[in-house]
Amino acid sequence: TYTGTATAAANYTWNFNGGIATPATGAGPHTVSWATAGSKTVSLTVSENGCTSTSATQMVMVEGPLAAPTINCSPTTSSITFTWAAVAGAVDYQASMVSGPASAVGSLDATARTYTVTGLQAGETVEIEVIAVGNGPCGNSSNTFSCAAENCPMVSISIDSIAPLCFATDLADIDLNITRSGGAGGGTETWSGNGIIDAATGLFSPTTAGVGSAVVNVSYREGNCSYTATRTIVINAVPTATFTASSPICITGTSDVLYTGSAGTGATFTWGFDGGTSNTGGSDGQPQMVSWPTPGAKTISLTVSENGCTSTAFTQTVSVEPSMIEPLVNCAFQSDSIVFSWPPDPNSGGYQVNVQDAPAGAMAVPAPPGFFIMSGVNPGESITIEVINTSSNSCAPASTVATCMAEACPPATIAIAEVSPICLDAAATTITLEAVVTGGTATGMVTWTGRGITDAAAGIFDPNQSGPGMHLITVTYADGPCSVSASRMLVVNAPPTANFTVDGPICEDAMTTVNYTGSAASTANYNWDFDGATIIAGNQAGPYTLSWPTGGARSLSLVVTENDCASEPFATTVMVMDSLMAPLISCDSDNTSITFSWNAVAGATTYTVGVTDAPSGITETPDLANRTYNIGNLSPGDEVTIFVRVESDNVCGPVQAFQTCTAQQCEDLFFGRDTYGPFCADAAPQTLVPVITQATPGGI
Structure with a gap:
């Protein structure tokens, strides 16, 4: 509920930190709900009668339901x-x-x-x-x-872990698995919980579960014996990067930038101000006032990261308008008239002239643009006028008061020699401007004015002083009270920046995204070096989708050229991790047991073994340190199937392999004779000795 002093007609800019509010606009009161638990910061800025309040915030603690x-x-x-x-x-x-x-x-x-x-x-x-x-x-x-x-036998089951997810409507379904030890195997799994869309197979839909902590359960039953396990799968919301920015603004003012997205106070905000300066430094989601040293269309960009999830980049364009130039008024006496003139301002909304002092009988006569003529003036009489350069944009008008005396002046003209656009890079230095004077006298003096002029007499222009932009330079030739002027617009181009971001680390053959965050337009020339990457998508400024077939540290660099100005190189590194190799499982068996073993996998941190198919009553003896797993209490010819899952501590996910092995069959034995004897009825007891071929010694 708003408790401030503004009226209902004021402009209320609320940020509900991702909450759904009703009615969400105006003074309120508002009813707000959030889809996730945690500390939520609600902020408000109010504007009325051209005045904007400071941002007020309140914290709301949102508790989640008990699992x-x-x-x-x-x-x-x-x-x-x-x-x-x-x-x-x-x-x-x-x-x-x-x-x-x-x-x-x-x-x-x-x-x-x-x-x-x-x-x-x-x-x-x-x-x-x-x-x-x-x-x-x-x-x-x-x-x-x-x-x-x-x-019931002792059986332990657990649901395999799932890394936190970033919610998206196109997230693929996930097959959940359990790891079991003990029991006969071959039991029935029944899955339940938020997001489970197939109770028999454990198929989990992140889009059905939605943002939050999804608790899933599995019940494993062998006969009448049941065992359960639970796992919480965290699905984080992808923050939004929306914001508002006031536009247009005068070059002497600031743009009010207000974050309106869903991220909380602990998120990471990456702002790009296109050469502008923020009063807060641009490091968080607080309201900011941004100014620029040059006019033009300025693009503000923002990317927000929270809970391992990164938003898409959001941009707003601010029109920074040039201020009005104070008219530089010249005058000349012609016959009975004083002719006032001034160089044009390309951004002017027109000129207004007010006569402040003039002799009786003087009157204004029609004059072309950039001139004001008063006739009926005698030598020695003076006229004072105010020339107002009215504004065509958001900047204030500018004015000059000038007084001229009627006096005959020798004919003279002046012009400024052409100057090519200047690149404001590290090599930028001063330039001596050239004035071409026609007529006049030897006693006349030349004076230079305008932003960047460091020597008014010599016409020295320093682009490092003027900064980038379009600068109106004026030269005046004065001979006593007589003067003429000329102007030329000098163009100083700022070199672009080549900053970019790249997602990482990644697994080999996985894809990463490169986003350009520098100041150049899409029409600039972009010279990328992706260190041998395969470009899946992207050109010029990007974004790019890349992958590398092998692991290692990959160095990416960029140089951008715009308006014949080249940026400083920008470089960064992304780590490409080697994929895990599936283990190679072998087995040794006899008539009653099978011992599975597998090779050491480079990069592995843990091994998990599960029995997926086996007869009832088996015994299991794991020795994971030596990468063996023994299945006992088998009958000849019994088959057993296991899987070995390999996990690592990097982004390359787990891999697994299956193997089926059979307990050895009994040997085929052959007796050498079918009959014994003949014996005499009165003979002593006889010892019968069978002749058995292919038998293992020691049999009974």
Whole structure:
């Protein structure tokens, strides 16, 4: 609610820090909601009667709802112990049986986050509800879970981690995976949670989940035994970089720049002021006043980064208008008239002349543009006029008061020799201007005026003093009270800047974006060096999409030439990381076990092994330090499939490989004879010795 002094007719510029406000304009009051939790800064600037307030801010703390408890169970044939993970923000827990046999008795230990049900028979099922109690504005959360009493093996499952995402409407769906240890394998997965669009496969849609912390759950069931895991996937909003900038402005004034995007106070703001200067330095999202030393169309640009997400660049053009030049009035006496004249200002909105003092009988007569003539003047009489250069833009008018006496002047003309455009680079130096005088006398004096003139008598022009822009230089030839003038516009071009940004680090064969942030126009000449990159898209100023086939530090540089002025080279480096290689899995087996092993992968920090297909009752013996994984308790001919996932600490994501191996079959044995004997009926006991071929010694 606005509590200031402005009227309802004032201009109210609100920034709700990404919130959705109703009605969002005017003095309010406004109803505001936010899609994400956190500290939100609301700011307001009010303008009325040409005056603008300082920015006022208020901080609003937005709390997120409590996550639903993720429940697991550990059953025996006569009891079930339900457990759940701590819920952030919860101050207490409540639990109760939703359904179960009449003999069941429940006991809650809220501190340990357990609920134990006793008095069960094998196979009986109990469903409970757990409530996480919160004392914030979002209230409580709850979840239910069912479990059957039986002896279940120890199984541990976890959902593979997902790096924080930046929300976009075209984000691809993600296949979620679990890592399991223990159990027989071959169980059934059931997925749930915000963004899950396929409960059987664990397909997660970031666009369905939306911005925020998406909590996903998986229930893994082998027979009547269930195991659960949960994972929070963070989806950050991509900040917007919108802002307003007042335009047009006079070169002597400032443009009021106000950030109106969605980023918070902790975001990184990258401003480009096209040669302008901000009163705050241009390092944050606070209101700024920007000025420029030269007139023209100035492009302000902004890119905002927050929570690892970067906005698209936003630009606004500000028209900086030149100030009016004070008229340089000359005069001459012709017959009975005084002729006033002045060089034209190309930005003038016209000239207004006020006669402040004149002799009786003098009168103004028609005159061409740039002249004012008073006739009926006698020698020795003087006339004083004010010449007002009216404004055609946002700048104030300029005026000059001049007095001339009627006196015969010798005929004379003066002109300034042509000067080519000047580049204001490191080599820029002074220039001696040339005046061409025709007529006059030997006693006449030449005087130079205008921005950048450092020696009025010699006509020395210093572009380092004038700065870039178009500068009106005037030369005056004076002989006593008689004078004539001429003017010429000198053009001083500022060299462009070659600044650019590049996203990184990246993985080899991945794509990065290069954005030009310098001051040149798109028509300038851009000389890029991308250090062997493949240009996928882009030309001239860009943006460019690049990739490199191999890893390493890549040096990028740019030189920009505009108006025959070359920029200083700008260079930066992007790191291209080597991709991980999928492991090569081999196996050794006998009749009852298989030992999988794999090579050391360059750049790997961890290995994760999972069994995707195996008969029930197997044993698993991992030795990840030595890159082996043993599967035991097999029968001859049993097949086992595993995967090995390799992870690293850089941007090159995990890779994995699958391998299927078979326990050895029993050997085919051959007996050498089919019969023994013949023996006599009265013979002593005989020892029968079989002849077995291809047998392994030691068999029974």
